[in-house]
Amino acid sequence: MHLLFVCTGNTCRSPLAAAIARHMIAERAIPDLTVGSAGTSAWADAPASDGALLVALEHGLELGNHLSRPLARDLVHSAQVILTMGPHHLERADALGGTGRSWLLTDYAYGTPRPVSDPFGGDLDVYRATYVELEDAIGAVLDRIVGERSRSAR
Numbered sequence: 616m617h618l619l620f621v622c623t624g625n626t627c628r629s630p631l632a633a634a635i636a637r638h639m640i641a642e643r644a645i646p647d648l649t650v651g652s653a654g655t656s657a658w659a660d661a662p663a664s665d666g667a668l669l670v671a672l673e674h675g676l677e678l679g680n681h682l683s684r685p686l687a688r689d690l691v692h693s694a695q696v697i698l699t700m701g702p703h704h705l706e707r708a709d710a711l712g713g714t715g716r717s718w719l720l721t722d723y724a725y726g727t728p729r730p731v732s733d734p735f736g737g738d739l740d741v742y743r744a745t746y747v748e749l750e751d752a753i754g755a756v757l758d759r760i761v762g763e764r765s766r767s768a769r
Contacts, residue, residue, distance in 0.1 A: 616760070617649045619694035620720070621704045625654030625683035626664045627735050627742070628700045632720070632749050634676040639757055648760065651694070653686040655707045660684075666734055666742035674746065688712055698723055698756065701730040724755035 618636060622629040629652035636650045663671070663678040671678040684690070686704075688711045691697060697717040699705040708717040722728035731752070734745040 616647060616695045617651065617693055618756075619690060619697045620650070620652040620700075621655065621686055621697060621708055622652075622700040622731075623654050623656050623704070623733070624661070624735070625652055625657035625685075626661055626681075627667045628731055628733065628745060628749065629654060630663045630678055630681045630683075631667050631671060631676075631746060632698070632700075632753060634671055634678055634681075635674075635746075635750050635753050636757070638674075638676055639753060643757060643761070645757065645761060651690065653684050653690050655686050655704050657683040657685045664735065666737065666739055669739060670742040670746045673743075686711065691717075696723070696760075700733070702728075720749075720752050720756070723759070724752040 620629040620632040633650045633652040640648050661683040663681040668678050686707060691708055691711040691713045697708045697713045698720040699708055700720060705717055705719055719728045720731055731748055732745050734742040
């Protein structure tokens with residue numbers, strides 16, 4: 616299964632989400648689960664924002680090699696689950712063929728559809744708060760995926 620995290624510029628929320636998910640997947644030893652990220656208005660090959668880089672480093676995660684990529688039809692089609700940060704990201708993923716596989720991250724995690732805070736332009740504390748928000752939601756997402764796999768294996 617491939618998860619795709621989507622935000623606007625693919626320099627803050629979605630790369631942080633992907634890094635957090637990769638770390639949790641490795642910690643939990645969840646097999647056959649890969650992760651990517653993209654942005655609905657991303658420029659190709661932009662680095663992660665300074666705030667995202669610093670907050671990732673504070674948590675032992677590496678975003679130094681991240682290069683942004685625009686959300687495109689091929690990325691949408693390659694993902695089984697598309698998790699977006701806001702409603703406009705969800706609309707774009709659906710428009711590119713993701714209908715039925717796309718959710719707001721918080722809706723998929725908790726059943727409560729609300730946007731994830733955008734730290735862009737904020738200070739480091741804003742990025743830290745977004746990190747915590749992402750970490751909690753991604754933990755719930757992975758719990759859901761593992762639970763669904765367990766039920767379908769019975």
